[in-house]
Amino acid sequence: MSLIVQKYGGTSVGTPERILKVARRILKAQATGDEIVVVVSAMSGVTDNLIGLARQVADHPSEREMDMLLATGEQTTIALTAMAINALGGKAVSLTGAQAGIVTDGVHTKAKIANITPKRIHRLLDGGHIVIVAGFQGESFDGHITTLGRGGSDLTAIALAAALGADLCQICTDVDGVYTADPRSVPSARKIAEVSYDEMLEMASLGSKVMQSRAVEFAKKFGVIFEVRSSFNDEPGTIVKEETSGMEKVVIRGVSVDRRQAKVTVNRVPDRPGVASRIFTGIAAGINVDMIVQNVSADGTTDISFTTHSDELPKIKRLLGPLVGEIGAHSFSAQGGIAKLSVVGIGMRSHSGVAAKMFELLGEAGINIQMITTSEIKISVIVDEERVDEGANLVHAGFGLGEETPRFAKSIVS
Ligand code: ADP
Numbered sequence: 001m002s003l004i005v006q007k008y009g010g011t012s013v014g015t016p017e018r019i020l021k022v023a024r025r026i027l028k029a030q031a032t033g034d035e036i037v038v039v040v041s042a043m044s045g046v047t048d049n050l051i052g053l054a055r056q057v058a059d060h061p062s063e064r065e066m067d068m069l070l071a072t073g074e075q076t077t078i079a080l081t082a083m084a085i086n087a088l089g090g091k092a093v094s095l096t097g098a099q100a101g102i103v104t105d106g107v108h109t110k111a112k113i114a115n116i117t118p119k120r121i122h123r124l125l126d127g128g129h130i131v132i133v134a135g136f137q138g139e140s141f142d143g144h145i146t147t148l149g150r151g152g153s154d155l156t157a158i159a160l161a162a163a164l165g166a167d168l169c170q171i172c173t174d175v176d177g178v179y180t181a182d183p184r185s186v187p188s189a190r191k192i193a194e195v196s197y198d199e200m201l202e203m204a205s206l207g208s209k210v211m212q213s214r215a216v217e218f219a220k221k222f223g224v225i226f227e228v229r230s231s232f233n234d235e236p237g238t239i240v241k242e243e244t245s246g247m248e249k250v251v252i253r254g255v256s257v258d259r260r261q262a263k264v265t266v267n268r269v270p271d272r273p274g275v276a277s278r279i280f281t282g283i284a285a286g287i288n289v290d291m292i293v294q295n296v297s298a299d300g301t302t303d304i305s306f307t308t309h310s311d312e313l314p315k316i317k318r319l320l321g322p323l324v325g326e327i328g329a330h331s332f333s334a335q336g337g338i339a340k341l342s343v344v345g346i347g348m349r350s351h352s353g354v355a356a357k358m359f360e361l362l363g364e365a366g367i368n369i370q371m372i373t374t375s376e377i378k379i380s381v382i383v384d385e386e387r388v389d390e391g392a393n394l395v396h397a398g399f400g401l402g403e404e405t406p407r408f409a410k411s412i413v414s
């Protein structure tokens with residue numbers, strides 16, 4: 001007998017019919033003799049709708065109340081899923097995050113899991129129940145409801161699998177697994193059979209929203225091997241695990257796109273120690289800055305550019321206005337409409353020529369690269385959002401990712 005944790009995302013439980021389908025799948029899994037713990041998300045669109053409602057009653061709702069509100073999305077789904085299973089003759093009990101023993105820190109809307117005491121889950125499993133746990137939520141040490149950041153049901157599933165010592169953790173979603181690129185925008189994308197934690201983590205952080213990046217981080221830390229697979233069929237999905245020696249042979253594992261980015265440039269910043277620190281401490285409050293580029297200095301001044309999510313633009317403008325005067329810079333400009341296009345692969349550690357090839361592919365198509373960053377296993381460029389899908393398709397094809405056996409380094413650098 002195995003203990004299986006299955007997570008079903010928003011689309012998979014998006015309608016009553018789909019909840020009934022999921023309920024049948026869960027019962028089928030249990031019928032083979034396994035113990036099943038299920039994590040569910042809010043029905044698709046519900047979390048976004050709740051955020052929209054909050055904005056209609058308050059410009060800056062408190063994050064505590066946001067968590068109280070958002071947690072209701074998942075609470076609806078756990079009850080409906082348990083009801084569906086029971087109506088089909090099974091035995092299921094739903095638990096909120098707090099009831100499941102998920103304790104977090106007190107950072108509302110992006111809480112971190114501190115510990116899980118799954119006593120109640122074990123007791124229910126021992127009684128022959130299927131346990132349905134609300135994803136995305138927990139309870140802080142002092143008893144407030146918290147949420148784990150967008151896409152956080154993935155994290156609930158991985159963390160529960162670790163705490164329960166589950167034999168299998170399945171992330172069931174609306175695609176058949178992790179693909180070489182988002183199949184919605186790159187039609188030739190292919191399912192990847194196995195991917196390392198590091199590659200999955202980069203892909204997730206660089207915009208491949210099929211997994212929440214914090215969930216992958218957690219899985220890597222605690223060695224939770226998991227599978228991303230379809231909720232709608234029984235095809236094998238993608239296994240995410242520690243890298244194996246064969247994995248480095250593939251230079252590029254995937255292409256990721258992060259849309260709705262914005263570029264901010266502070267013009268003619270005095271080139272002296274402490275100024276960059278003043279700019280970035282000044283805007284650090286709650287703003288996630290991504291790439292940072294400083295130009296060479298001319299006439300004792302330099303330009304500093306950075307990227308962020310375009311939702312941050314109003315906040316950035318509010319904070320940068322006074323700062324520009326204070327540090328003696330000339331002005332600043334802020335512009336949305338850009339996107340980040342990245343290639344990811346642990347094979348880049350041992351193969352050269354990837355950046356050159358990527359720039360060549362984009363250059364030939366006349367797609368202008370506005371910024372570049374690299375790490376050991378990724379190359380990211382900023383391009384116009386309008387052309388990012390075209391760029392993703394070109395890069396995907398150029399590296400042979402749509403082919404059955406992706407081409408190796410030799411053919412890439414030749
Ligand atoms: P869920 O609601 O099940 O959590 P998500 O919408 O969060 O599902 O994630 C699944 C979606 O992720 C897919 O529909 C797909 O469009 C998108 N996606 C982005 N990048 C990838 C990728 N590399 N492989 C598979 N899916 C991807």
Ligand code: ASP
Pocket residue numbers: 009010041042047048073135136149150151152153154
């Ligand atoms: N419902 C939450 C969200 O939409 C959590 C999740 O779906 O994983 O972000």
Ligand code: MG
Pocket residue numbers: 009151154209210211212
């Ligand atoms: Mg998701």
